[in-house]
Amino acid sequence: MAMVDRPLTSYIQPGRQPLDIAGYERAGGYAAMRKAFGMSPERVVEEVKRAKVRGRGGAGFPAGRKWEGVQHGEDAPRHRYLIINADEMEPGSFKDRLLLEAAPHLMIEGIIIGAFAVQAETAYIFVRGEYVLAMERLSRAVAEAEARGYLGADILGSGFSLTIHVHGSGGRYICGEASALFSALEGKRAVPRTRPPRSTTSGLWGKPTVVNNVETLCCVPSIIERGADWFLGLSRSATEGGTKLYGVSGRVKRPGLWELPVGTPLNEIIEEHAGGMREGYEARAVLPGGASTAFIMRETFDVPMDFDSVGKIGSWLGTANILVLDQRRCPVGLLRNIEHFFAQESCGWCTPCRDGLPWVERILAALEAGEGAADDIELLAHHVDFLGPGRTFCDLAPGAMAPLRSGLKFFREEFERHVSEGRCPWHDTAEGWA
Amino acid sequence: MSTAEHDPASAPLDPALRETIATLRRESETPRAAGIDALKAVQKRHGHVSDDHLAEVAALLNMTPAELDGVATFYNLIFRRPVGRHVILLCDSVACWVMGATAARNLLRQRLGIEPGETTPDGRFTLLPIVCLGCCDRAPAMMIGDDLHGDLTPERIDAILEQYR
Numbered sequence: 001m002a003m004v005d006r007p008l009t010s011y012i013q014p015g016r017q018p019l020d021i022a023g024y025e026r027a028g029g030y031a032a033m034r035k036a037f038g039m040s041p042e043r044v045v046e047e048v049k050r051a052k053v054r055g056r057g058g059a060g061f062p063a064g065r066k067w068e069g070v071q072h073g074e075d076a077p078r079h080r081y082l083i084i085n086a087d088e089m090e091p092g093s094f095k096d097r098l099l100l101e102a103a104p105h106l107m108i109e110g111i112i113i114g115a116f117a118v119q120a121e122t123a124y125i126f127v128r129g130e131y132v133l134a135m136e137r138l139s140r141a142v143a144e145a146e147a148r149g150y151l152g153a154d155i156l157g158s159g160f161s162l163t164i165h166v167h168g169s170g171g172r173y174i175c176g177e178a179s180a181l182f183s184a185l186e187g188k189r190a191v192p193r194t195r196p197p198r199s200t201t202s203g204l205w206g207k208p209t210v211v212n213n214v215e216t217l218c219c220v221p222s223i224i225e226r227g228a229d230w231f232l233g234l235s236r237s238a239t240e241g242g243t244k245l246y247g248v249s250g251r252v253k254r255p256g257l258w259e260l261p262v263g264t265p266l267n268e269i270i271e272e273h274a275g276g277m278r279e280g281y282e283a284r285a286v287l288p289g290g291a292s293t294a295f296i297m298r299e300t301f302d303v304p305m306d307f308d309s310v311g312k313i314g315s316w317l318g319t320a321n322i323l324v325l326d327q328r329r330c331p332v333g334l335l336r337n338i339e340h341f342f343a344q345e346s347c348g349w350c351t352p353c354r355d356g357l358p359w360v361e362r363i364l365a366a367l368e369a370g371e372g373a374a375d376d377i378e379l380l381a382h383h384v385d386f387l388g389p390g391r392t393f394c395d396l397a398p399g400a401m402a403p404l405r406s407g408l409k410f411f412r413e414e415f416e417r418h419v420s421e422g423r424c425p426w427h428d429t430a431e432g433w434a
Numbered sequence: 435m436s437t438a439e440h441d442p443a444s445a446p447l448d449p450a451l452r453e454t455i456a457t458l459r460r461e462s463e464t465p466r467a468a469g470i471d472a473l474k475a476v477q478k479r480h481g482h483v484s485d486d487h488l489a490e491v492a493a494l495l496n497m498t499p500a501e502l503d504g505v506a507t508f509y510n511l512i513f514r515r516p517v518g519r520h521v522i523l524l525c526d527s528v529a530c531w532v533m534g535a536t537a538a539r540n541l542l543r544q545r546l547g548i549e550p551g552e553t554t555p556d557g558r559f560t561l562l563p564i565v566c567l568g569c570c571d572r573a574p575a576m577m578i579g580d581d582l583h584g585d586l587t588p589e590r591i592d593a594i595l596e597q598y599r
Contacts, residue, residue: 091527091566129511130523130567132580170470170509173565187466187495189508205463249529249570256571291528291566321570323529337531341565347508433534433587434574 005234007222008099008106008215008245009259016102018137021144024105030150032221036113037158039224042072044117048220050228052241057085057176057213058093058289058318060307063220069200070118070208081209082120083185084111084217086127086134087169087176090290091341093319095245096214098257100127100134103218104141108164110217112150113224115162118210123164126181129171138166173345177394178203178211180347191349192394215245237263237306246305248274250324251281251434257321263309267301269322281326285410289318291338292399294406295325314406330426331411332418335404336364342400350393356383357400367415368430370423377415381408439519440481447490451479455494465495469505473512482513510564517560518553520598523577527566533573538586539563545595558599 011019011027019027036044049064070080084107088096099107111123127135142164145151153161167185174180175190182204184190203209219242223231232241240262246269247257253275260269270276270283277283285295288305294315296303303309310317325334343357360383366372384405387397408415417425424430447455455472462468472491476483483491483506485499492502506512513521524542526535539550542561546554553560569575572584583594 088568089565092529092570093566094568094570097568128568129509130564130577133582168470168474169511170473170505171511172509184470185467187462187464187469187505189504247571249573250532255573287528323532323570325532329532334528334531337526337528341527345565431536431540433537434532 006243006259007226007231007234008218008243009103011106012098012102016098018102018104018141021105021141021148028225029105029221030109032225033109033112033150034156036116036224037156037160041117041119044113044224047228048117048223051219051223051231052228052235052239053216053219053223053231054240054307055213056215056219056244056319058090058292058316060317063212063216066200066210066212067114067118069198070210071201072119077208079122079207080118080120081204081207082111082115082118082123083178083181083204083209083211084123084125084214085176085178085181085211086125086131086214087181088131088214089128089173089176089345090292090319090321091338092249092287092290092323093247093321094249095247095257095319095321097131097134098245099214099218100131101137104134104137105145106218106221107138107214108141108145108150110220111164112145112155112162113220114210114212114217116158116160119160120210121161121163123162124185124204125164125166126175126185127166127168128175129169131168135166135168142166172347173341174347174394174396177396180394181211182209189347191347194393235262235306237261237304237309239308240306244305244320246273247319247321248324249321250283250286251278251326251328252276252324253278263304263306265301266296266303266305266322269305270301270324274324277324277326281328283324284327285325285331287323287325287403288315289320289322291341292316292402293318294402295410297410316402328426328429330368330424330430331407331414332364332367333424333426333430335407336361336368338403339364339400342396346396352387353392353397356387357397359383360387360400360404367418368424370418370421370427372419374419376419377408377412380404380415384408440516441479443480443482443484443516444486447476447487451475452490452494455491459495466497466501466505469495469497469502470509470512473502473506477513481517481519482515488514516553518557520558520578521560521562523562523564523567524550525565525567525569525573525575526563529566529570530574534586535574538574538576538591541588541591545592559595 053063055061179193180190343361458468489499492499575584
């Protein structure tokens with residue numbers, strides 16, 4: 001039997017060649033879908049809620065509660081949409097690519113069960129444009145599922161109907177923001193919208209819409225098949241169920257992805273799974289879950305990697321794809337790279353983000369070039385507040401400020417050395433190969 | 435790894451491509467929702483989306499050219515200027531930066547004799563920076579056309595470039 005204790009990766013073969021629909025079914029696939037059709041949508045929602053799955057795109061919102069937010073009943077508005085956010089563009093994140101490329105039928109099965117739970121009749125998989133192979137494999141999997149009658153009208157006599165569309169993005173980070181994603185699918189500039197209303201009330205084309213991350217939905221088939229208690233038992237965390245795709249990049253011996261119990265400590269992931277640092281390199285800090293998460297320093301590398309524990313030490317789990325900063329790369333240079341990304345990817349809709357982020361980038365570039373002034377560090381601190389939560393239209397700029405805020409705190413001395421020495425202390429290795 | 439030249443960008447769209455766009459429009463929930471797919475279809479044939487082609491697509495989707503251009507120019511992967519036969523998208527985000535993306539960029543500049551944003555005089559390559567490609571465990575990484583290349587080293591970059599004529 002496949003999914004013994006690895007609900008996410010047990011269908012993935014060496015070399016990442018995906019199973020076709022026959023192979024997936026032989027390994028136990030689509031049994032959960034059949035089981036779900038024998039349950040009520042409310043029971044499916046309840047089971048996922050009890051399993052304590054938190055949104056794996058990085059926001060960490062409980063998936064079951066999100067589904068519960070969709071209005072049910074006779075007079076509830078129709079049509080309803082389920083959108084799969086496969087726009088994996090958070091720098092340092094590479095987990096959804098694996099699921100999309102190597103387990104497309106797990107994705108499809110998760111979508112069918114999720115759409116059944118919220119009674120959505122149309123699903124869009126919003127895939128980033130660069131994920132060409134993922135789109136090919138998803139499209140093939142959708143066609144196979146249609147041919148078997150797992151998609152379309154009145155699936156397996158359940159009375160439930162579902163169409164899945166695979167949409168390739170034109171490519172822009174902001175499309176990962178749910179309301180901007182609606183604008184993108186509607187063929188407009190992908191700028192975000194005001195909330196409220198919540199998207200479960202008014203989303204795509206003004207209809208009730210649920211947006212779930214790839215990994216979140218890939219957890220669902222095993223929860224339905226084996227039950228919430230089993231799923232909770234996989235986790236090392238009391239507040240969150242299941243396993244998780246943890247990734248490590250940077251100058252470690254074995255960069256990669258591993259499916260591990262939720263709550264596996266950070267140092268265990270780096271040492272045991274990524275093999276520790278390469279010869280001659282020491283880990284100084286990590287970004288635990290993408291470019292919009294705050295630094296975690298060595299002193300707290302024993303933190304369990306779940307949303308609550310990482311939140312308690314002042315950072316955020318994010319995508320749980322960990323980037324290690326070693327002693328041979330400049331923390332100010334790293335932040336400059338990150339703020340360049342955010343300045344470029346700002347959609348330009350609101351002024352603080354559109355104007356503030358390029359300013360932050362310019363200051364960091366000046367510091368790196370040895371042209372920083374003494375008050376530049378205070379100016380950066382001012383921007384951290386000015387672009388923080390509540391000051392901008394969406395979460396892009398506050399996310400951009402999270403690593404900078406923590407960088408100003410933890411790497412204050414390095415910032416000051418850029419000014420006092422009149423150059424980057426790492427200047428002679430800045431452009432080298434790893 | 436195609437070696438085909440792009441079709442000219444000034445001629446009207448050929449009937450088959452117009453039909454493709456009409457089909458995309460029919461299959462979308464609203465005409466403008468087909469915009470990105472329509473622009474990508476044009477780009478696949480012509481390499482980029484010229485002003486003439488943009489106006490033609492806009493008309494097919496009941497949009498003004500300005501409306502569609504507002505969408506087209508929003509995105510990283512819709513090219514509004516001519517590109518070479520092969521577009522190199524070199525990741526410049528943070529994981530690749532740690533792993534030597536700056537060195538990779540400098541090597542490509544030197545080998546191709548162009549800066550990011552430019553096309554080689556023989557029309558073979560266009561070099562563009564791109565945001566994180568989601569290939570961080572094999573950083574530094576780049577795409578050429580639809581192909582992903584990770585674990586870049588000077589030797590590997592030279593060998594990879596040879597595959598694209």
